[in-house]
Amino acid sequence: MKVLLADDHELVRDTICAFLQNEKDMSISVAADFPDAADKMTTAGPFDLVLLDYSMPGMDGLEGLKKAIDLNFRSPVAIISGTIDRPTAEEALALGAAGFLPKTIAAKSLIHAIRFMAAGEQYAPIQFLTEVEEQSTHPLAEKLTDRELQVLEGLVKGQSNKEIARELALQEVTIKLHVKTLCRKLDAKNRTQAAIIAKEEGLF
Incomplete structure (x- = not known):
């Protein structure tokens, strides 16, 4: 099995290579940036699997992925990254990436994932794709309590204090x-x- 690993961090390359070289049926080639990877795919490809660091020099994000898929004659190309977010990983998979590997992946899982992708399957960690992302709080919302936000929403709807009070089961004086x-x-x-401020700031 021919694998090309492209990553600009020498420590990452050395670490992953150390794991893979224990596999007797794997032949590992390395590249330090996207142009180097492209050259290797052109001269020594196609590879059974190409692993591309998402943020290495010359990669240009998902544009590099698309180019690599063509350069590797449509054979599996996967993304590895320590910083990529879920929407980007999902977009990469939709564009035809063989998979997404976080750099925190365990050695044993890495080897299984590589074999899985080289066999033509698509891989991504279930936990990464299903975990709930933290929702960022709106700057205006951070200034107000939950109850004040409820009252403000009523104001945006054009409700009177009496209407808001009835809806929230509070006294009208409390709403005031x-x-x-x-x-x-x-x-x-x-x-x-x-x-008006709440509307203009897109709070509701």
């Missing part, structure tokens, strides 16, 4: 206090301006 507080926090002169 929340309106006053959230206006101060948003530097709004009144409830109308607070609603």
Whole structure:
């Protein structure tokens, strides 16, 4: 099995090669950047599997993946990365990548994944693709309490204090206090301006 590993970090290349060289049926070639990898695919390819570091020099992200797939005569090409996010990994798979390997992958799993991809299957860690990503909090939302956000949403909808109070099962006087507080926090002169600020900032 011919494998080409392209990564600009020498330590990563050496570490992965050390794992793979114990496999008697694997022949490992290395490249330090995308142009070097492209040259090797042209002169010594096709490889049974090409592993490309997503952020190495010359890679140009997913453009490098597409070029490599063609250069390797449509034989399996996979992405390895320590920083790639889930949407990018999913896009790579949709473009025809044989798989995605995080650099944190265990040695035994790495070998299994390489054999899996070289056999024509698509690989990606289940945990990586299914874990819930943390949602970033809107800057305006960080200034307000959950209750103030609920009241502000009512203002954006054009509801009166009485309507908001009924919807949230609170006293109308309590809503008035929340309106006053959230206006101060948003530097709004009144409830109308607070609603405008929330709309313009895309909070709701």
